[in-house]
Amino acid sequence: MACRTTNAMPLIAAILLAVVLCILSIFTGVADINIAALFNDPQALWLLAVSRLPRTLAVVLTGGSLAICGLIMQMLARNKFVEPTTAGTGQGAALGIIVITIMAPQASLTIKMLAAIAAALCSTAIFLALIRKLPTDQPFLVPLVGLVFGGFVGAIATFIAYQLDLLQYQDVWMNGEFSGVMLGRYEMLWFAAALSLAAYFVADQFTIIGLGKDMALNLGLGYRQIMLLGMTIICVVTALSVVTVGMIPFVGLVVPNIASRMMGDNLRASLPWVAGLGAMMVLASDLIARLVRYPYEVPVSVVFGIFGSAFFLWLLFSRPAHAR
């Protein structure tokens, strides 16, 4: 059946794979760095510290936290087919940045970030309110409403950007990529990762929320507080990653679904795997994005989008109605 958490083999294999991917990521790039150079070439060491290591860390932190966000959102929405970047959270964050950029062009990055978080929260709250009215026996309505709603919010952002000749500016946030990551320009991702790791302490609560409102009330859960906490984690992490590296769609969708297939939806058991798998899949995508037309790069969102959407379609069509 599914893999058991008590078995150490998958864990060891996963850690080995992660180490290999990280090493590959650190030593991939236009400037040639090899291990020997690190010991006698100060310039290589500097490059490593300023560019390569931050990039690898940024990819790992983003991948892990976006995957956790996707999982939390799926619990809040009680639907396997939603995630922040397809259901309006990411688009809301982008809209927030554009609006604040127009209203206060001189605003600091912190203010922009807060605007992105606030707009993402509004957008997510509207989405969750919308899907509450949908019948629970038709799960595919939820992602459809999410796509329409996300498209709608994204279109408003694009329209404003188009009118004010800010399309290129907007593009930076809508298409995520890691080539701009350097020391001093990615550290906010640590905060995003810490926040999503905090979800582990309320993992049971999120699993219970996924059982539905009545069940949550029956078990004495503060339904509203946990909903709010979940939304806050999703929105802050999404907004931080949109501002820092841009939107990377499908991570929050694909990764939790793979984990769910392998080990189920008990978050206390699956959260670490979701985080690790998210980090590794985005790291692999980033490597492909860097190598596919070396020495140039394609955006990681394109690479992950191709694999992610293919996987999503497979998931939609291969899912048995009810396995007995």
Add this chain to the structure above:
Amino acid sequence: MIEIDRIGFAIGKSEILNEVSAQLPRGKMTAIIGPNGAGKSTLLSLIARLISPASGTIRVDGHNVQQTASDTLARILAVLRQENVIASRLRVRELVGFGRFPHTRGQPDAQDGEKIQWALDLMALSPFADRFLDQLSGGQRQRALIAMILCQDTDYILLDEPLNNLDLFHSRKLMQVLQDMAHRLGKTPVLVIHDINYAAKYADNILAMKQGGIFANGPTQAIFEDDLLSALFDTPIRIHQIEGQPFAMHH
């Protein structure tokens, strides 16, 4: 004891419950019976604070359910509603284990393991304990949900049509388990039930509802009367005593 005091509830303009008052005794199994749309499930949800009344109060064991903290109530009463769509892929043992959440809030102790195994055994789920819910049949899933509610180990157990999807064997088993909990452990099961003969056999007390009000409330023997039940369901019903038990013939 469950004290229901002048409860009113409406959805939009249609009144579901009108000035409902009743008392359900502690340590006895109560069956709520009545025709469709009588307000049975609504009353159960109100007792379990899943919805809020427009007027009136409900007390369970002296606790006003509208004012008592939800996590306190979760250790006093457990509720299972009629329709439960669970999209999460959980193993049976994990689902049942969440019944312990109100007691240990995610820090399971050794006693929890015993309680979980006890609930699994009661509902004959041990062979499926490590299966995912979506790998079970409708009846097995219903038993898993009931096992979770029993694992919550509360004095008051509210079940809305628990016999849904259950076969004869498991229906009878569940009713025996609940009756035993009432008589031996002093628990108070309250069931909305459609098969009135299950109510006749196992319930100590019957709450009959019709058109958003209480039609009758009392010991089972007193309620199982030809005229009373016929009027309740607008259907001719004859009560026969078979082996000392009332049995309702309605077709």
